[in-house]
Amino acid sequence: MKYVISAYSWKGAMWVVSANVLNGVPLGALLRPLKAVEKINGLDKAREKDKESKINFCGDISTMFDFDLLKSPTFLIYGLSCFFCMLGFYIPFTFIPDLAExxxxxxxxxxxxxxxxxxxxxxxxxxxxxxxxxxxADPTKINGVVLTLCGIARLFVPKYS
Structure with missing residues (x-):
């Protein structure tokens, strides 16, 4: 980024980053729901609900989200931890060059x-x-352990040399 800013100024660098991120739009548009697979008499048979086959290009929101998840305490705790993790995720990218200097x-x-x-x-x-x-492996425990270790490591950033 330092090179891009020196070559194109900060405004040009934002255009470059924006164009790079914009590449995710057509890739995201290619995503489709997976077909459900049932095992019947030892054979895998793919089935697709009529409702799923009639989804338009943008999709039907009621089939894309399961709002019952919001009733689950485990999901709410996980979502809250992700929220707080993302609040602090980009802070090192902002301050590490200054700390290094x-x-x-x-x-x-x-x-x-x-x-x-x-x-x-x-x-x-x-x-x-x-x-x-x-x-x-339990993905929830892996996530919890890694978030805890990263949080502890970031507490000591001012002490690193």
Whole structure:
């Protein structure tokens, strides 16, 4: 981003980032509900409800969301933890370059710290997804442990050198 800002100014950099994010729109439009699969006499048979087959391009909201989930305390706690996690998720990206300069690291290396965070974020998400797919793993517990560890690690950021 530092290079893009120096090459195109901050306004041009916002255009570049916006164009990159906009690529998600056509990809999101390609998503469709999965067909339900039933096992009958040992054979897998795909079935599709009539209502699902008649969904228009934008979709029918009543078939896309299960509002009964809002009655589940587990889901509400999970949603609240995701909300608070996202409140703090982008803070390091804002302040790490300044913190790096404050402790004597060049701004270029401070920018690399953000790149390292992004790379490790991607790798660990793939690893966590692989782990959560194991039959013996509990994705909710994995999420809770990782959120707790990340929260504790971020508490000590001012002490890191």
């Amino acid at each position: 404050e402790i004597g690291v060049t701004s270029q290396k401070g920018a690399w710290l953000i790149s390292i965070i992004g790379i490790l974020n991607t790798v660990t998400r793939v690893a966590a997804a692989w782990l959560a797919d194991r039959s013996w």
